């Protein structure tokens with residue numbers, strides 16, 4: 001008998017318990033060798049005052065099993081509650097979110113019968129770091145962090161995934177025409193790592209036209225790799241155009257851990273009615289079976305699921321009298337899949353996941369870090385101030401420390417001094433750019449002290465560096 005693999009299971013909120021019961025029923029009937037540990041997450045835990053929706057004792061199970069099959073949860077709005085999904089992804093280092101988006105034509109209505117794409121989304125960085133501050137009465141900031149190792153890992157994952165799954169093309173999407181440094185780095189890493197995968201076709205899209213193309217011509221894509229926020233948005237667009245959000249499964253993987261779930265949420269509007277489609281979670285569980293090396297069971301379950309769909313046995317969300325033969329609830333759908341275990345679909349192409357190692361994708365190590373020469377050449381000092389740019393420049397001039405020049409004043413990223421445009425709206429958030437040559441940090445500190453003495457309240461300092469002589473900062477619009 002196959003040794004049982006320990007996994008952690010959370011039944012979640014809303015339709016979560018119903019779709020999890022159906023999924024586990026199918027998995028055990030198919031002979032999955034699972035040793036299930038249950039944990040509680042979500043609404044009930046939040047209501048006990050635990051702000052991230054998961055108790056300390058649950059981490060212990062997750063760290064032991066390293067495999068998490070998770071139902072959706074209801075995230076409380078506002079009130080300082082943290083997203084459980086973001087917490088778990090970060091705590092377990094789940095850097096890649098993989099979302100296959102497939103059309104099930106002609107059994108599920110879609111405008112794109114040939115659509116079969118996979119979104120590989122970076123899961124830990126970007127604006128999802130949630131580093132936000134209110135710096136003045138009028139201005140808040142949200143910091144976008146993109147790292148070279150983070151970009152390298154996700155881009156490599158996308159190429160390795162493509163190779164391992166017989167995919168032909170990887171498309172990178174970002175917005176480096178605007179975010180030249182952050183998205184520019186992501187794009188540059190894609191081009192650099194892509195050279196190691198000459199067998200895979202490669203292309204790049206600016207995210208806005210890329211998203212439009214997914215909505216209008218999704219069949220043109222194969223594997224898409226992108227940053228966290230863009231990936232979140234395009235995967236909802238992509239799964240929606242396949243026909244139903246109830247059909248999307250997803251996995252979040254890192255070097256040690258894997259979390260498997262449906263794309264959709266807890267659907268409180270249909271909770272307790274026994275009508276939810278368990279397919280999203282089941283497709284997530286199939287990804288899990290492959291991850292833990294129980295590929296033959298994954299093959300058996302997936303083929304039985306395809307057969308059920310093509311036999312027209314459909315839950316309400318995809319039921320269409322013209323295409324379906326029977327409208328069923330969650331339990332009867334699971335029963336229909338179980339009855340078909342061992343059968344193959346006649347119209348869909350049957351899947352065969354082979355034997356599998358249970359080791360997941362192994363990525364080559366990160367490229368060695370080449371140390372660059374970093375020099376301090378200035379500082380952007382941000383002020384909370386109200387008034388006219390020329391008056392501000394006049395107040396700053398007498399405070400200048402030896403070795404520093406006031407280069408530019410910008411407001412919300414637009415140059416307003418010298419020679420600003422009179423029509424530019426100025427908020428209470430000002431950026432003073434001071435430049436010098438090979439500075440010591442104490443010079444910046446002296447400048448801060450002088451500004452403070454002159455009654456100019458700074459809210460933040462951003463040091464400006466060159467790396468091997470290349471500027472590590474952008475210029476203001478209009479500069």
Ligand code: NAD
Pocket residue numbers: 015071072073074075076085245246261262263264265266267268269270275276277278279280317
């Ligand atoms: P949702 O995905 O729960 O529901 C959107 C619509 O799709 C609803 O009409 C719902 O009935 C339908 N639907 C969703 N899954 C279905 C299924 N399996 N079968 C049939 N119909 C289905 O999105 P929402 O209403 O925006 O969010 C509800 C809650 O879920 C919120 O608290 C949200 O924060 C949470 N959420 C959780 C996760 C997660 O835990 N991974 C993901 C997304 C949303």
